[in-house]
Amino acid sequence: KAGVTQTPRYLIKTRGQQVTLSCSPISGHRSVSWYQQTPGQGLQFLFEYFSETQRNKGNFPGRFSGRQFSNSRSEMNVSTLELGDSALYLCASSFPRTSGGRSENEQFFGPGTRLTVL
Amino acid sequence: GDSVTQMEGPVTLSEEAFLTINCTYTATGYPSLFWYVQYPGEGLQLLLKATKADDKGSNKGFEATYRKETTSFHLEKGSVQVSDSAVYFCALSVPLTGRRALTFGSGTRLQVQP
Numbered sequence A: 001k002a003g004v005t006q007t008p009r010y011l012i013k014t015r016g017q018q019v020t021l022s023c024s025p026i027s028g029h030r031s032v033s034w035y036q037q038t039p040g041q042g043l044q045f046l047f048e049y050f051s052e053t054q055r056n057k058g059n060f061p062g063r064f065s066g067r068q069f070s071n072s073r074s075e076m077n078v079s080t081l082e083l084g085d086s087a088l089y090l091c092a093s094s095f096p097r098t099s100g101g102r103s104e105n106e107q108f109f110g111p112g113t114r115l116t117v118l
Numbered sequence B: 001g002d003s004v005t006q007m008e009g010p011v012t013l014s015e016e017a018f019l020t021i022n023c024t025y026t027a028t029g030y031p032s033l034f035w036y037v038q039y040p041g042e043g044l045q046l047l048l049k050a051t052k053a054d055d056k057g058s059n060k061g062f063e064a065t066y067r068k069e070t071t072s073f074h075l076e077k078g079s080v081q082v083s084d085s086a087v088y089f090c091a092l093s094v095p096l097t098g099r100r101a102l103t104f105g106s107g108t109r110l111q112v113q114p
Helices: none
Strands: A005-007 A010-013 A019-024 A031-038 A042-050 A053-057 A064-068 A074-078 A087-094 A097-099 A102-104 A113-117 B003-006 B011-014 B019-021 B023-026 B032-038 B044-050 B056-059 B062-065 B075-077 B086-094 B099-104 B108-113
Touching: A005 A087, A010 A019, A019 A087, A019 A113, A031 A074, A031 B099, A042 A064, A042 A074, A042 B099, A053 B099, A074 A087, B003 B086, B003 B099, B011 B019, B019 B108, B023 B032, B023 B086, B032 B062, B044 B062
Parallel strands: A010 A113, B011 B108
Antiparallel strands: A005 A019, A019 A074, A031 A042, A031 A087, A042 A053, A064 A074, A087 A113, A097 A102, B003 B023, B019 B075, B032 B044, B032 B086, B044 B056, B056 B062, B062 B075, B086 B099, B086 B108
């Protein structure tokens, strides 16, 4: 089974531009989450989508947005880029299920998109 | 809120040495606990997990036990190899309460020397 794929792998933009990143989850997975990784802040949760609906959102400004399509593929968009948006953006997919009465949430990560804002 | 605290790195060991990376957590509710590993230039790979108290997760010689009484999930390996050099992240989520997003520790870099 193919893993999570993210495109593009590398991206260079300038301040003020906008950018769209894409994520294709593992086949059959319906939940997609996005995370930002920076040296200073570490790994931070951006948002989660399930069945085309945003279910959870992290503490990021409204410039960060996302969506999910009917085939579970997801995109995230960052508008009016700032230097501080330079980061590795990671996408993770999961197939939420219950096992032994407990809800499980094992997330599988893609290789990430390295965004550099100049 | 939820939080995860890991020991500061880098941790530098010789090949075949014993590894321990400490991880403690704070969470409301009953979290699931994870260890992820990140190799240079790559995304995160799930190394092991535990979903209830006293569960032991294990994979590739790594082990961690979910200790509810000490709110800990320390990662151990009996004999490290150069190929284990990577950054290790402890994480939790509390899916039953709807907090499905992973909360990560700051990561611990492991360097194994031949």
